[in-house]
Amino acid sequence: MTLREDGPTVTEPEYADWRTFEALSLTPILEQALDLFNENGYHGTTVRQIARRVGVTVPALYYHHESKEAILVALFELQMRELNDRAEAAACDAGADDVVAQFSNVVEAIVLYMTHRVRHVCLDTELRHVSADSRSRYAATRKRLELMVIDLVTEGVATGEFHATHVAETARALLGMCQSIPRWYQSGGALTPDQVAARYVDIALHTVGGSAARARLTSFWTP
Template identity: 90%
Template sequence: MTLREDGMITTEPMFADWRTFEALPLTPILEQALELFNENGYHGTTVRQIARRVGVTVPALYYHHESKEAVLVALFELQMRELNDRAEAAAREAGDHVVAQFSNVVEAIVLYMTNRGRHVCLDTELRHVSVDSRSRYAATRKRLELMVIDLVSEGVAVGAFSATNVAETVRALLGMLQSIPRWYQLGGALTPEQVAERYVDIALHTVGYRPAH
């Protein structure tokens, strides 16, 4: 997944390793919009402010994005596609072992939540976009939820997990993981890797992991 100069996203991965987080190659418009949305909120930010930060005219900004909402939607799409791509890469790396797949996917989600907090915090602005845009975003989020549901269901089927209501358990688990940016700060007492290690353990207990004896 790569971001082009026009703000469109291609399918080429933006990372060499799912555990490694480099600075995203955002276009100047998306980078400055992300900063302003985090500083002032979506409603508190104007297109003119974004253009001024970038150093372009408002018409030049509209050449790349048709509206302020389109800028926000581009950031939403970038966020979920990167998260999904990392989770899928993590699952593939674990091979066919469902417990390892599940653990890797949880680790990938937590590493994303801790390393990309600026992006995840934009979720609070989702209510400001159109119904169509919310539906597309919900579909990309559902892709991650279904992946985890499939993993937990398989784990239950092979006797590795004992969750009695898989769908509800996964929704509760993802809600817990997605709340991490509310309290986590990069450079604080815990590294992203330490947080991920702790939450993998919590996640395994949540799904009723049964170690083989």
């Protein structure tokens, strides 16, 4: 197999249609590592196994990624970049003057990501195995999403659309709720990603106290 790792680790996608999920164009190393990490866990996977799956020598693999941890970190970075970019595209799609639609779209984007990219999100359980510096960088990228949701809830409270008492804690609770979806969601199960998203938007609007806002969206959502 020819190994091509000289360009970006993933094809930079366009998220004008942030509800559409196509397969990511991962490099061979990242694709095989992702499969093995999901199959065997991070500690249960060796660099030699990844190299064997890709069809290269271990030294050839180290030419592109200095360690197994570096491969995992690259996957973490891809995951959070896509999630953040989709959430921002969803907010922009709602228009600048409608905080309820922005909030609803962002929650929908997060839930759709959690249901379409289960293999990627499940890697979060391996975060404890990376260095403190890598964890800090990953936390910074996650903070970008958290601040986005906090800002939307804050604006909704200021405009009277939402009635959350503790804004930051409410935003974190919502994110935790969404990020737990991969623990139970199964592709091909009783609910489609769109159905899960509709239900979680409804729950999120209840959580921020947006009863009037929720009523305004009932014609759009079918939980």
